[in-house]
Amino acid sequence: MKSLWALIAGTLACHAAIAGNAPALGHELASLAGTWTLQAADVIHADGRKESDYGAAPKGLLMIDAQGRYSLQIFRTDRQHFASSDRAKGTPEEYAAAVLGTSTHIGTVSIDPTDHTLTFRIDAASFPNQDGTVQKRAYELTGDMLSYKVAPRPNGDVPVSVWRRLPVQ
DSSP states (O other): OHHHHHHHHHHHHHHHHHHHHSOOOOHHHHTTOEEEEEEEEEEEOTTSOEEESSOSSOEEEEEEOTTSEEEEEEEOTTOOOOTTSOGGGOOHHHHHHHHHTEEEEEEEEEEETTTTEEEEEEEEESSGGGTTOEEEEEEEEETTEEEEEOOOOTTSOEEEEEEEEOOOO
16 A cells, blocks of 8 residues: 555656656646637838738648647648649749748747737747747737737738637537
8 A cells, every 4th residue: 555655646747757857838838729820911001001921812721739838830821733733843943932922830839918918939930040049029819819019021011910710529
């Protein structure tokens, strides 16, 4: 019986140690967990005009797990296929369109509901200059709709993404 209690105590201690190493999840971060589908990927120009940043009907998916790990992808749906059907034999124009028509990154995300910011810690991105960066974004979360503004680009344009949570099946 003593060894059973020792095993239970050891197991609880291990779980506590593991939990101590896991990021603390508040209710706010837990409210982001799930799969989100892109509703809009717009850009607000310095003069206030708003237009689509990834074509008329962009597609995207944002997945956030309970520990705050995420994967995000945004694609232009009007990207042209490579003429050669071989990704290693594209033209400079095809490569440029493929790169400029996608935005992907993975890492961890945290939330600060007090100042309404999401913080993305980007481990890897389709744009290599974002690898290892930390990006804060102003957000709004209303029900199953999440929107956030990305930091302004060098030309002053501000990208805005709008996501809708998919229902759990």
